[in-house]
Amino acid sequence: MEILVYGTINSVSLALMGLGFAMVYGISRVPNFAHGALYIICGFVTWILFHSLGLPYFMAIILSLCVNGILGMLMYRFVLIRVRGMNISEIIASYAIGLVILEGLRFGGFRGMTYTLPAFMEGSLMIGDVPVDYHRIIMTIIGISLVAGLWLFTHYTKIGLALQGMAQDERAALMLGIDSDFMAMLAMGFGAVLAGVAATLILPLGNIVVESGYHVLIMSIAVCIVGGLGSWVGAFFAAFLIGYAQIITVVFIGSHFQMVVAILAIILTLILKPSGLFGHQKELEERV
Amino acid sequence: MSTQELRKERIDRGIKVRSDGLYALMSLRELSYLTLPRFILIAGMISLPFLMPGMYWQRVISIVCIYAVLALSFDFLSHYVGLVSLGGAFFIGTGGYVAGILNTYYGVPPVLTVPLAAAIGGIFCTLMLLPCLPLKGVYFAIVTLMYPLFMARIIEAFDIFGGTDGIVGIDSFSSAFVEQYFVVCMVLIFLFGLRRFVTTDRGLIFTAIMDNDQAVKASGINITKYKALAVFIASSMGCMAGACLTHIYMWSGISQFALDFSILPIAATVIGGAGTLVGPILGCLILVPVSELLRDFGTLRIVFYASILVGFILFRSDGIMVFIQRKYEQFERWTKI
Numbered sequence: 001m002e003i004l005v006y007g008t009i010n011s012v013s014l015a016l017m018g019l020g021f022a023m024v025y026g027i028s029r030v031p032n033f034a035h036g037a038l039y040i041i042c043g044f045v046t047w048i049l050f051h052s053l054g055l056p057y058f059m060a061i062i063l064s065l066c067v068n069g070i071l072g073m074l075m076y077r078f079v080l081i082r083v084r085g086m087n088i089s090e091i092i093a094s095y096a097i098g099l100v101i102l103e104g105l106r107f108g109g110f111r112g113m114t115y116t117l118p119a120f121m122e123g124s125l126m127i128g129d130v131p132v133d134y135h136r137i138i139m140t141i142i143g144i145s146l147v148a149g150l151w152l153f154t155h156y157t158k159i160g161l162a163l164q165g166m167a168q169d170e171r172a173a174l175m176l177g178i179d180s181d182f183m184a185m186l187a188m189g190f191g192a193v194l195a196g197v198a199a200t201l202i203l204p205l206g207n208i209v210v211e212s213g214y215h216v217l218i219m220s221i222a223v224c225i226v227g228g229l230g231s232w233v234g235a236f237f238a239a240f241l242i243g244y245a246q247i248i249t250v251v252f253i254g255s256h257f258q259m260v261v262a263i264l265a266i267i268l269t270l271i272l273k274p275s276g277l278f279g280h281q282k283e284l285e286e287r288v
Numbered sequence: 289m290s291t292q293e294l295r296k297e298r299i300d301r302g303i304k305v306r307s308d309g310l311y312a313l314m315s316l317r318e319l320s321y322l323t324l325p326r327f328i329l330i331a332g333m334i335s336l337p338f339l340m341p342g343m344y345w346q347r348v349i350s351i352v353c354i355y356a357v358l359a360l361s362f363d364f365l366s367h368y369v370g371l372v373s374l375g376g377a378f379f380i381g382t383g384g385y386v387a388g389i390l391n392t393y394y395g396v397p398p399v400l401t402v403p404l405a406a407a408i409g410g411i412f413c414t415l416m417l418l419p420c421l422p423l424k425g426v427y428f429a430i431v432t433l434m435y436p437l438f439m440a441r442i443i444e445a446f447d448i449f450g451g452t453d454g455i456v457g458i459d460s461f462s463s464a465f466v467e468q469y470f471v472v473c474m475v476l477i478f479l480f481g482l483r484r485f486v487t488t489d490r491g492l493i494f495t496a497i498m499d500n501d502q503a504v505k506a507s508g509i510n511i512t513k514y515k516a517l518a519v520f521i522a523s524s525m526g527c528m529a530g531a532c533l534t535h536i537y538m539w540s541g542i543s544q545f546a547l548d549f550s551i552l553p554i555a556a557t558v559i560g561g562a563g564t565l566v567g568p569i570l571g572c573l574i575l576v577p578v579s580e581l582l583r584d585f586g587t588l589r590i591v592f593y594a595s596i597l598v599g600f601i602l603f604r605s606d607g608i609m610v611f612i613q614r615k616y617e618q619f620e621r622w623t624k625i
Contacts (some may be wrong), residue, residue: 029425046614079602083601087425087429088366088372088425088429089605091374091429091602091603092558092597093597093598093602094549096595096597096598096601097592097594099590099594100553100590100591100598103594104588104591105593107587107588107591141597143303143397214547218437221434229427235418247565254445256441256444257445259437260438260442260445261439263437264438264440266431266434267431267434267435270431271431274423274427
């Protein structure tokens with residue numbers, strides 16, 4: 001029972017971390033290695049707005065999500081657009097931006113135990129014989145509804161359909177009058193907002209520390225690789241796979257192995273089936 | 289006449305064209321044109337330890353050389369074989385641990401541990417990367433980025449080889465002189481060796497694999513074998529650098545798998561000039577001392593070299609070395625269109 005409950009919670013939080021990365025890669029083919037940095041920066045912006053400026057909590061969250069979205073779009077517009085299509089430069093450039101943000105935050109004094117966000121709701125609930133606090137339940141519900149919302153968004157709105165068209169065939173999308181650079185910028189913004197949503201949902205469970213930026217990056221890469229790069233539905237299912245696997249190893253072997261599971265999942269997936277569980281890239285013969 | 293009717297053209301200098309062929313042997317001037325850059329590099333590298341004011345900066349030179357070897361191996365692997373490996377730390381860490389284990393557990397002296405670490409570590413890294421060799425581009429980059437993290441977590445989780453404390457009490461080189469000249473010679477030998485190697489038949493096959501691996505396959509050449517050979521060369525270079533690092537610090541630990549060793553050589557390669565082999569060394573000579581100067585500011589140095597990296601990727605993606613080479617070999621002039 002414990003495994004079931006905490007496995008689900010862990011899986012949803014992994015899915016939240018991975019969704020933004022999967023979305024950006026799926027649409028604009030940019031592996032956004034600054035994902036972890038965007039996640040952390042959203043946490044700190046919320047903290048500053050909430051504690052230093054004294055805004056109401058939900059307003060602070062909405063504002064910091066906007067800030068994050070704009071940051072993601074700026075990052076695409078001024079940096080990544082110039083290296084688009086050059087895989088390795090994309091990785092190096094975005095990773096370097098992530099490093100600048102994370103280490104800059106660390107240099108700016110954002111470290112230690114003082115940075116925490118309050119939970120949405122205090123108290124806990126018993127599911128079977130396992131105590132679960134309300135925040136984790138809210139997180140799970142929001143996470144799942146977010147995935148459903150994303151699915152509806154990409155299938156039934158004009159912008160969503162345009163993004164999907166970009167993901168499927170960029171040249172054809174260009175011919176049909178979709179501005180691919182604008183859409184890619186939008187996708188990057190959405191990715192950053194999703195990273196922010198993940199941050200505001202997950203960070204109240206613990207302290208905001210810079211190190212978790214790297215952790216989030218690895219986790220989101222793991223989820224996306226196992227699910228198949230570019231398929232965010234795959235990423236969602238992969239999150240459950242890795243999430244349960246992690247909880248099972250923590251319960252039966254030890255908490256040291258939590259990270260090992262994720263990294264091993266990346267390496268094994270790339271070796272055995274590089275397209276991932278749900279990868280639907282027909283031209284993978286060329287890519288891999 | 290407005291500037292729009294003008295364009296800049298670049299023409300090879302006469303002396304460059306003359307010294308391309310056998311005619312270079314005809315006069316001292318052509319000969320010196322050819323040998324001067326190489327002479328400056330070799331003499332500069334050899335005299336560096338003398339020029340440094342004191343122990344601390346001499347130690348920095350050793351570290352520069354270690355990063356330079358790592359950057360060389362990155363440059364070779366990514367621009368001559370087409371395998372972009374973001375896992376420099378994997379090579380450094382493996383080499384460091386092999387040297388540390390050999391030295392402390394089996395009492396092998398540093399003279400032997402360094403070549404042994406290069407061989408054993410190279411074989412280990414090649415075997416570990418062997419299943420990933422069919423991967424290309426982003427996929428290979430991600431998988432190699434994960435390996436050092438994986439090794440660090442494994443060592444931490446199983447608590448082997450000293451766990452989080454690392455292996456302590458490793459012998460150092462017999463003197464500072466030996467240490468510096470060993471690493472300086474290592475850089476020079478690897479540099480000129482690789483420059484020679486990439487023009488041999490095997491080097492040609494490597495470049496062909498980078499350009500079009502299907503065509504190489506169709507010519508009846510086993511590409512996995514050649515990729516494995518390239519990875520072995522690069523990883524044993526990295527492992528040798530790692531072994532030297534271990535002996536310099538008399539310690540090997542998990543932080544040798546840290547991302548620093550993966551990202552700094554890449555930054556140096558991009559800044560120095562990718563695909564020139566000399567460029568990475570130049571980049572290390574610039575980046576490492578500057579980052580040492582910034583050591584007082586803590587993590588600011590990572591911010592510093594990461595922002596330089598972004599700047600160079602965006603605005604000067606060909607690097608310093610290519611720029612210098614162009615100035616040395618060509619002249620520019622404005623002509624009418």
